[in-house]
Every structure is written in C-alpha cells, then in structure tokens.
Amino acid sequence: MAVTRKKAAPKKSSTKKSxxxxxxxxxxxxYDPAPESRSAATIKPQYDLFINGQWQKPSGKKYFATTNPATEEKLSEVADANAADVNKAVSAARTAYDKVWSKMPARERAKYIFRISRMVQEKARELAVIETLDGGKPIRESRDFDVPTAANHFFYYAGWADKLEYAFPNRQVAPLGVAGQIIPWNFPLLMAAWKIAPALATGNTVVLKPAETTPLTALKLAEIIQEADLPPGVVNIITGAGATGAAIVSHPDVNKIAFTGSTDVGKLIQRSIAGTNKKATLELGGKAANxxxxxxxxxxxxxxVINGIYFNQGHVCCAGSRLYVQESVAKTVIRKLKDRIETLIVGDPMDKNTDIGAINSKQQLETIHRYLDIGRREGAEMWESSCPLPRKGYFCRPTLFTNVAQSNRIAQEEIFGPVLSILTFRTDDEVIEKANNSPFGLSAGVWTDKGSKIFNLTRRMRAGVVWANTFNKFDPSSPFGGYKESGFGREGGLHGLMPYVDIK
Amino acid sequence: MAAASSQTMLPDFSLSPRIDQVGVEERAARFTTRSIKKESKLNGLKLILNMIDLTTLEGKDTDGKVKQLCYKAMHLHDAVPGLPTVAAVCVYPSMVKVARKALEGSGIKVASVSTAFPSGQAPRDIKLRDTRFAVSEGADEIDMVISRGRFHAGEYNFVFDEIAAIKEACGDARLKVILETGELGTYDKVRRASDIAMYAGADFIKTSTGKIQPAATMPVTLVMLEAIRDFYYKTGKMIGMKPAGGISKSKLALHYLVMLKEVLGEDWLTNEWFRFGASSLANDVLMQIVKEHTGVYQSANYFSVD
Structure with a gap:
C-alpha cells in the first residue's frame, strides 16, 4: 500500500531510531530569574520568647542563630529557652486556662481563631517569604500551599469551637488543660496551625516549640496572636532545641503532648510520659508506598510520583518514597519519570519558577548523601537530574534508584530528601504484602483506572491515609495520622478534635 | 525492515492510555504558575507570533478579505522592526489561489481546511476531491477534520483509513488532523483520537475547528502533547501540535509555550512543530511586544485589524 511505503521512508528528517x-x-x-522580593518581610535581628502575651528574655540569656539554607546566611537569632523558661510558659498557660480560656463562651473563642486566620491571610505574602528564607522551600510552595493551608486550618477549627456538641452527639466534652506542642522543620507554619487551631477550638491553652532550624514563621505567628489580642498566656511560643522540647514533655503540669517529628524522638517522648496521665498524639516518620x-x-x-517525592525537597513525612510499578509498565514509567525530572528547576527558593529549593540544613543534606552512598553500595542503580546546583547553600539533585529490593535499606528507612526508590511487582497480592512490609504506616498511594482495585487495596493497606489517583493532598477537614511506627492519633477533621478533649 | 515493521504494527486503539481528568487539569494549571519575565518574555512573544496560523474561515470570505489578511501576515506591525512573520495563513480551499498569490515569496505557508470542514459530514470521495483541489490550488498544508460521528460509533478503522487516504491525497502537503475535541467529550477519547490520527499518518494533530465550543484548552492540549511524546518514544517520529480557537491573549499563549517546552522539549519550539490557530492573538502579542519596548501599553487603535 502506498501509504505504508510513504511512512517507511518519510521525506522529513523527523524520524530517528526509537x-x-x-x-x-x-x-x-x-526562563529569566523571577525572584520574589525579600522586602515583603520584616525579620527582626533578635527574637525573645513569647510568654504570657509578651516578649520575654530567656532566663539563660542564650540565643542561637537561624540561617537561610539557600545562602548559608544568618537571618536572625532566637532565644534558647531553658527549663525555667518552659516552667514560666506552662504556668502562664495554666493561669490563662483556669482564669480565662476555659470559662470563655465557645463562640467567643471562635472569634479569636477566626481573627488569627484572617490575619494569616492578610500577611500571607510576608509569611511565605519568611517561610522560604528560613526553611529553603520554594516560594511557589510556601505561597500556594503552606500559608493558605495554614489559614484554612484556623478557619476550619474556628468553625468547630461552638459546635462541639454536634461533633460528639449525646456526649459531653471538656478540654484537657495545657497542651505542649512540638513541631518539625518541614512545614513550620502549617504544623503550628495544625497544632494550635484544634487545641484552641476545644478550649485548651498552648505551649508551642517550633524546630530550631525554622523558628521564624512561628514567631511571626506569635506577633499575629499578640496583634489579634488573644488573652495573655493562651498561646505561648518558645524556641529552643531538643532540651527545650524535653522540658515541655516532662513538665508535670502539661496535660497533653502533641508531637510531629522523627520516630526516634517519638519513642523517647512515649517513654518519658509513660506512667503519667498525659495524653499524646505522635505524628512520626513514614516510607509511603506509591x-x-x-x-x-x-x-x-x-x-x-513527582508531587509525592519531590514536593518540599522530599521533606515530607508522608512522601511517596517507595514507588511500586507493575513490571509490564516499569520501563515506560521510569522513562517518563526521568524526562519529567529533567524539567524540574532546582535552585534559588525565592525564584517563582523554582520547583525544588534548598535542603533544610547541612545536617539533613549529609543524611541524604549518606543514604545515596548506602544505595549505591547496596547495588541499586542511581540516576539523578542533570540540572546544575547553586554553588552556595544546601542543595540536592532530584534522584531516583532503580533495581531496588525490599531488603535494601533505601527501601526501608526514611531518607527525608528528594530520593525515590523504585521497586517492581507482578500481582495485587504481592504489592499489598510488600507495601505493608514496613515498620511505618503513614500514607500510601494507588494508581489504577479500576475502581474495584482501589477499594480492594485501600481496605487492606495499613496506612493512615491512602490516596487514589492523586498524592499529597491535604484538607483541614480530612484526618491525618499513622499506623505502627508512624505514630498514633489523628490531626485534621472531626477526628482532630478528639485528642484535645475528655469525652464524658 | 525493523523500523518499518514496528511502525506498521498498529496498537489496539481501544486500549489507548487512560487519562485522569483531575490529574491532567491540575498538571495543566501548574504550567500557568511559571513566571515569564524580561528577555524570556520578549523571546517567547516573538516565537508565538512566528507560530501563528492567521485564520479566516467564514462563509463571507472574499478575495479582498483574504488579500488583506495576507498583507497583515507579512507586515504584522511595521512600526517595530525585526518582527517575524506568522507561520501560515489558513483559508477555505476556494481561497487558496488568492492567498498563494498574495503571499508569493514571503515564505509564509498557505494552509487550507478541507474534508467538508467543519462538520466532515460528506462522502469520502468528496473529501478526497476537496483535498486534491486545495493542494492543486497551491496549499502547503491541509487541515482535515476527522469523522467524529464514526469515531463515537466506535468505527476506529473507518476513521483511520479516512485519515490515511487523505494523507495520500495530500502528496507533499503536510497534513494537520483536527480532532474537534469539543465534540469528543472526554480526555480518554481525545487521547484515542490522537493515537489514531498519528498512526494513520498525521503530520500535525490539531484540537479544534474553532466552530465548536469549547475549542482548545490547556488540559486537552496537554493530553495531545503527551500522546505525541508517547508516539515519539515508540517510533522516533516527531508530530506537530496545533491548538486552535480560544487563544486570544499573549499570557495564555505563553502558558502554552511553557507547556510545550516542558512536555516535548526544545526540538518542538519552532513553527515546524507547533502552531497556534488564531485570528485575534497576533494583535495582543504585538501590543505586549510594543509594551516591552516602550514600557507603556498603546491603545488597540494602533494595531491593524485585517
């Protein structure tokens, strides 16, 4: 047939060997550089502790620096709270709880939370810039995800404050008292919102400690809370490292611990509160199967997959870091993935076109490099984007490993970086077994055109969140939390109220 | 020959890859968050001008109208020196001769719709004659429409054979196959129709006639670009893409360019492989280019409306 002959010998030189x-x-x-202006943000040279509605000097008089991981420049210094400061913060929270917050009508509490969310929206640009400067995440993400989602969280829980009787029908609920909250460095403002909003809505008061590498947006939130005229002591925000966190956890007058962070620290907390009547929610590590x-x-x-593992440089506890691909399409998927990764723009987090920003700290970059070595030594095949990296700052190319087995450490341990391990499978049962074959159980993802397969899998998957044909989606109305060593308790949604109340 | 046999091995089109609506729309939206500034904006705008198929497809088209459009195609805005021309002028077959003559020596291609455009509801021999006529009148490119009715009825072989026959009738003219995505209904079907068109011999796949709403959208174009990419992976053969209808602002056109660059890469960033089917886009792009030069927007009165 003439048509076939023409196709075999085309005139245009557009055909290459496939x-x-x-x-x-x-x-x-x-694309030319499109940097967001730094002038949108005011960062003070030094921050004190926010206790009882005022900025107070740390009693140890010690401060530590917080730096921009993209430039390694010092941004500011923040107070290092010691046990005496923690004690001050907890007693301020206790007094505020006893005298004001627990007695206030719920609808009045709601107004304060609404006010905070409105102010987070009003200062969205400033918060996004500070989040990016302090943590290294791309401005596109802090602007389009972190800040709006944080505001939404406050809005959502403000709505619940005076409707708790509908959240728990035919039951009576009472607040717990003082909540000690310790949050991580990957979503500093958003995690603060996740912790503070449900605690306030249910009538508790708060002592919150942001991570030592990313304290600035939480301190900005303290300024907002002050401006919102929240009664003194209802929210106290104190900065410091592990010792400060430990002092909060072990303080006898704290009724509830909410922690998001590593599984190791989670285990320490669990040990330390054993034998007390403190309630706890722990949201820990993950190694999600996608x-x-x-x-x-x-x-x-x-x-x-790209959103699953390269979102926020892979610093996401629910990141889809284990990719399981059915063997019949593995080659195609890997080829498409590589082409997609080549289009990811790695660099200045303040540039509006940047997809992957800076790794949060030097220490974390070293951890990631250690795992890259482990992967190579284990015999997995490493591939990384050909993109250039900035000379200064902590950066890592988006990377993937193929030829990975369940027995590889890079398939078992949380790397917390832009590193994807790809494994293959043949049958549904096999992949369910492999996906559940992990000490973690925070999240998972399923991609199929067949609805029945989705329901079969989600029912049998031991993971707190299972996304179907999407990944890394968050909504204030949706509960989030883990199985196994990924922790316990749920945050978000109706479920997120439960850890902050006594149900009678 | 191995290459020939792999090309003649046709896939089962009913098994064309499925498209997730939410996912593809989300992905398309993400391209619009790219910030295109300064030099990259100016270069992008010039590239867009050079990719336009300046189009008039009206029942009331006359020699005079087509001649004026051709003059505009060659002299987009003489006040700014160094501007490119558009890629092609797109007309009905009866107007091809006029356009051919008016564009003589300019390097601008003459594209002609054919195959009982826009409905395609005519017997095959009429479609073939329509095509041969346009080619004999001097068309460099043929924009055909697929038989959407037959496609919906599941007669993929019919659709395939028709495209292959038109391709043969085109001779040296390049064939753009219009899927009329606004009539296909789902992304799955857009993908399936794209696959059929490419395997049947299309040089370009094109979204719309411009006569049906919705015309080109970013998600539909993304689905088609991904089909082109998969075809390229499989056969090594490049296929062109032409979104048409509904793209009248330069900002949107820049988003399309970003999408093209990030899905198919640099090789496609030329009017040999990408076109905008548009009638009013050019003036908006010109307005932006003048603004980049002078720092101020001029009123629409300064831009000719041929």
Whole structure:
C-alpha cells in the first residue's frame, strides 16, 4: 500500500531510531530569574520568647542563630529557652486556662481563631517569604500551599469551637488543660496551625516549640496572636532545641503532648510520659508506598510520583518514597519519570519558577548523601537530574534508584530528601504484602483506572491515609495520622478534635 | 525492515492510555504558575507570533478579505522592526489561489481546511476531491477534520483509513488532523483520537475547528502533547501540535509555550512543530511586544485589524 511505503521512508528528517530518541530540555528558550522580593518581610535581628502575651528574655540569656539554607546566611537569632523558661510558659498557660480560656463562651473563642486566620491571610505574602528564607522551600510552595493551608486550618477549627456538641452527639466534652506542642522543620507554619487551631477550638491553652532550624514563621505567628489580642498566656511560643522540647514533655503540669517529628524522638517522648496521665498524639516518620498498576493513567501517575517525592525537597513525612510499578509498565514509567525530572528547576527558593529549593540544613543534606552512598553500595542503580546546583547553600539533585529490593535499606528507612526508590511487582497480592512490609504506616498511594482495585487495596493497606489517583493532598477537614511506627492519633477533621478533649 | 515493521504494527486503539481528568487539569494549571519575565518574555512573544496560523474561515470570505489578511501576515506591525512573520495563513480551499498569490515569496505557508470542514459530514470521495483541489490550488498544508460521528460509533478503522487516504491525497502537503475535541467529550477519547490520527499518518494533530465550543484548552492540549511524546518514544517520529480557537491573549499563549517546552522539549519550539490557530492573538502579542519596548501599553487603535 502506498501509504505504508510513504511512512517507511518519510521525506522529513523527523524520524530517528526509537531507542535513541531523547527529549531535550536544557537549551533554547529559557526562563529569566523571577525572584520574589525579600522586602515583603520584616525579620527582626533578635527574637525573645513569647510568654504570657509578651516578649520575654530567656532566663539563660542564650540565643542561637537561624540561617537561610539557600545562602548559608544568618537571618536572625532566637532565644534558647531553658527549663525555667518552659516552667514560666506552662504556668502562664495554666493561669490563662483556669482564669480565662476555659470559662470563655465557645463562640467567643471562635472569634479569636477566626481573627488569627484572617490575619494569616492578610500577611500571607510576608509569611511565605519568611517561610522560604528560613526553611529553603520554594516560594511557589510556601505561597500556594503552606500559608493558605495554614489559614484554612484556623478557619476550619474556628468553625468547630461552638459546635462541639454536634461533633460528639449525646456526649459531653471538656478540654484537657495545657497542651505542649512540638513541631518539625518541614512545614513550620502549617504544623503550628495544625497544632494550635484544634487545641484552641476545644478550649485548651498552648505551649508551642517550633524546630530550631525554622523558628521564624512561628514567631511571626506569635506577633499575629499578640496583634489579634488573644488573652495573655493562651498561646505561648518558645524556641529552643531538643532540651527545650524535653522540658515541655516532662513538665508535670502539661496535660497533653502533641508531637510531629522523627520516630526516634517519638519513642523517647512515649517513654518519658509513660506512667503519667498525659495524653499524646505522635505524628512520626513514614516510607509511603506509591503503587502504579499497568492500567493506571500513566502520565498523571508520573506527575503524582513527582508531587509525592519531590514536593518540599522530599521533606515530607508522608512522601511517596517507595514507588511500586507493575513490571509490564516499569520501563515506560521510569522513562517518563526521568524526562519529567529533567524539567524540574532546582535552585534559588525565592525564584517563582523554582520547583525544588534548598535542603533544610547541612545536617539533613549529609543524611541524604549518606543514604545515596548506602544505595549505591547496596547495588541499586542511581540516576539523578542533570540540572546544575547553586554553588552556595544546601542543595540536592532530584534522584531516583532503580533495581531496588525490599531488603535494601533505601527501601526501608526514611531518607527525608528528594530520593525515590523504585521497586517492581507482578500481582495485587504481592504489592499489598510488600507495601505493608514496613515498620511505618503513614500514607500510601494507588494508581489504577479500576475502581474495584482501589477499594480492594485501600481496605487492606495499613496506612493512615491512602490516596487514589492523586498524592499529597491535604484538607483541614480530612484526618491525618499513622499506623505502627508512624505514630498514633489523628490531626485534621472531626477526628482532630478528639485528642484535645475528655469525652464524658 | 525493523523500523518499518514496528511502525506498521498498529496498537489496539481501544486500549489507548487512560487519562485522569483531575490529574491532567491540575498538571495543566501548574504550567500557568511559571513566571515569564524580561528577555524570556520578549523571546517567547516573538516565537508565538512566528507560530501563528492567521485564520479566516467564514462563509463571507472574499478575495479582498483574504488579500488583506495576507498583507497583515507579512507586515504584522511595521512600526517595530525585526518582527517575524506568522507561520501560515489558513483559508477555505476556494481561497487558496488568492492567498498563494498574495503571499508569493514571503515564505509564509498557505494552509487550507478541507474534508467538508467543519462538520466532515460528506462522502469520502468528496473529501478526497476537496483535498486534491486545495493542494492543486497551491496549499502547503491541509487541515482535515476527522469523522467524529464514526469515531463515537466506535468505527476506529473507518476513521483511520479516512485519515490515511487523505494523507495520500495530500502528496507533499503536510497534513494537520483536527480532532474537534469539543465534540469528543472526554480526555480518554481525545487521547484515542490522537493515537489514531498519528498512526494513520498525521503530520500535525490539531484540537479544534474553532466552530465548536469549547475549542482548545490547556488540559486537552496537554493530553495531545503527551500522546505525541508517547508516539515519539515508540517510533522516533516527531508530530506537530496545533491548538486552535480560544487563544486570544499573549499570557495564555505563553502558558502554552511553557507547556510545550516542558512536555516535548526544545526540538518542538519552532513553527515546524507547533502552531497556534488564531485570528485575534497576533494583535495582543504585538501590543505586549510594543509594551516591552516602550514600557507603556498603546491603545488597540494602533494595531491593524485585517
């Protein structure tokens, strides 16, 4: 047939051998720098402790620096709270609880929380800039995800404050008292919102400690809380490292511990509160399985894998760090993934076009490098983007490992960086077994065009959150939390109220 | 020959990859968050001008209208020196000769719709004659429509054979296959129709006639670009893309360019492989280019409306 002959010998020189074809992303039309202005943010040279509605000097008179991981420059210094400061903060919270907050009508409490959310929205740009400067995440993410989601969280729980009788029908609920809250460095403002909003809505008072590498947005939130005229002592925000956190956890007048962070620290906390009547929620590490079946919408699945593991430089406890691909489509998926990764822009977090910013700290970058070595030594095949990295600052190319087995450490341990381990599977049962074969159980993802397969999997998966045909989606109305060593208790949604109340 | 046999091995089109609506729309939206400034904006805008198929497809088209449009195609805005021309002028077959003559020596291509455009509801021999006529009148490119009715009825072989036959009738003219995505209904079907068109011999796949709403959208174009990428992976053959209808602002056109660059890469960033089917986009792009030069927007009165 003439048509076939024409196709075999085309006139245009557009046909290449298909095994050598490669898409090119590195030359030609490129984007000029589009940096967000730093002047949108006011960062003071020094921050004290926010206790009882006032900024108080640390009794040890010690301060430590917080730096911009993208430039290694010092941004500010913050107070190092010792046990005496913690004690001051807890007693301020106790007094505020006894005298004001627990007696205030719930609808009045709600107004304060609403006011905080409105002010977070009003100062969104400043908060986004500070979050990016202090933590290294791309401005696109802090602007489009962290800050708006934090505001939404306050809005959502403000709504619950005077409706608790509907949240727990035919039951009576009472607040617990003082909540000690310790949050991580990956989503500093958002985690503060996750902790503070439900605690206030249910009538508790708070002592919150942000992570030592990313304290600035929490301190900005303290300024907002002060401006919102929240009664003194209802929210206290104190900075410091592990010792400060330990002092909060072991303080006898704290009724509830809420912690998000590493599994190791979570175990320490659990040990330290054993034998007390402190309640706790622990939201710890993860090694989420993201599962792609051969009938999945592959291009969208690839995008989901990108969002799953390279969002926030992979500093996400629910990151989809174990990718399971059905063998029949593994080659295609890996090829698409590599092409997609080549288009990710790595660099200045303040640039509006940056997809992957700076690793949060030098220490974390070293941890990631250690795992890259481990992976290579274990015989897995490492591939990384060909993108250039800035000379200064802590950066890591988006990386993936193929030829990985369940027995590899890079398939078992949480790396907390932009590193994906790819494993293959053949049958549904096999992949469910492999996915559950982990000490963690925080989240998972399933990609298939077949609804029944989704329900079969989600029912059998031991993970707190299972996303179907999407990944890393968060909403204040949706509960979040883990199984096994990923912790216990739920945050968000109706479930997120429970850890902060006594149900009678 | 190995290459030939792998190309003649046709896939089962009913098994074309499925598309997740939420995912593809989210991905398309993400391209719009790219911030295109300064030099990259100016270069992008010029590239867009050079990718436009300046189009008039009206029942009331006359020689005069087409001649004026052709003059505009060659002289987009003489007040700014060094501007490119558009890629092609797109007209009905009866207007091809006029356009051919008016564009003589300019390097601008003449594209002609054919195959009983826009409905495609005519017997095959009429579609073939329509195509041969346009080619004999001097069309460099043929924009055909697929038989959407047959496609919806599941007669993929019919659709495939028709495209292959038109391709043969095109001779040296490049064939753009219009899927009319606004009539296909789902992204799954857009993907399936794209696959059929490419395997049947399309040089370009094109979203819309411009006569049906919705016309081109970013998610639909993304689905088609991904189909082109998969075809390229498999066969090594490049296929062009033409979103048409509904793209009238330069900002949106820049988003399309970003999407093209990040899905198919640099090789496609030329009017040989990407076109905008548009009638009013050019003036908006010109307005932006003048603004980049002078720092102020000029009123629409300064830009000719041929």
């Amino acid at each position: 095994n050598t074809v490669k898409l090119k992303f590195d030359t030609g039309w490129s 599962i792609i079946f051969e009938d999945a919408p592959l291009d969208q699945a690839v995008e989901g």
